[in-house]
Amino acid sequence: MIKLKITLEQIESLDKRMEKHSEKPGPLMPTLHDAQKIIGCIPNEIQELISNKLKVPIAKINGVVTFYAQFSLVPKGKNVVGVCLGTACYVKGAQAILDKVGSTLKIKSGETSEDGEFTLEATRCIGACGLAPVMSINEEVYGKLNVSKTIEALKEHEGVTLND
Numbered sequence: 068m069i070k071l072k073i074t075l076e077q078i079e080s081l082d083k084r085m086e087k088h089s090e091k092p093g094p095l096m097p098t099l100h101d102a103q104k105i106i107g108c109i110p111n112e113i114q115e116l117i118s119n120k121l122k123v124p125i126a127k128i129n130g131v132v133t134f135y136a137q138f139s140l141v142p143k144g145k146n147v148v149g150v151c152l153g154t155a156c157y158v159k160g161a162q163a164i165l166d167k168v169g170s171t172l173k174i175k176s177g178e179t180s181e182d183g184e185f186t187l188e189a190t191r192c193i194g195a196c197g198l199a200p201v202m203s204i205n206e207e208v209y210g211k212l213n214v215s216k217t218i219e220a221l222k223e224h225e226g227v228t229l230n231d
């Protein structure tokens with residue numbers, strides 16, 4: 068797992084964002100988005116900080132962070148690979164795609180590679196069912212995948228060690 072180091076600059080930057088958000092109703096979600104962006108994840112100590120500042124119970128914050136896939140308690144890799152396991156993708160062989168990505172990157176779903184390059188996630192439907200089976204790498208979506216197209220897509224991103 069990647070070691071997390073939170074800097075004073077990151078805390079100050081998050082604090083400024085919270086000041087701004089607390090002027091409007093519903094400051095929690097925008098704050099969490101900022102925390103994820105600034106720090107790369109929202110661990111317990113950051114949740115406590117947000118709880119104190121926004122006067123929102125920590126249990127509520129933890130519930131939101133663990134519910135939404137875009138938030139993470141631990142640092143994610145430089146590249147986040149999401150393999151859709153929604154119904155349309157699943158019936159078109161998404162499990163084989165997920166297995167191939169896992170064996171190629173040598174990580175399981177939910178894990179981050181030792182070098183911090185990749186995080187692998189199994190996702191719900193991402194709304195591109197017509198292209199099933201589908202995988203995303205960061206913002207980019209790859210569709211109508213088979214095993215070799217999957218490997219090609221991974222190779223476009225640095226740091227892939229093939230393990231065939």
Ligand code: FES
Nearest residue numbers: 151153156192195
């Ligand atoms: S089920 Fe995979 S994109 Fe919809």
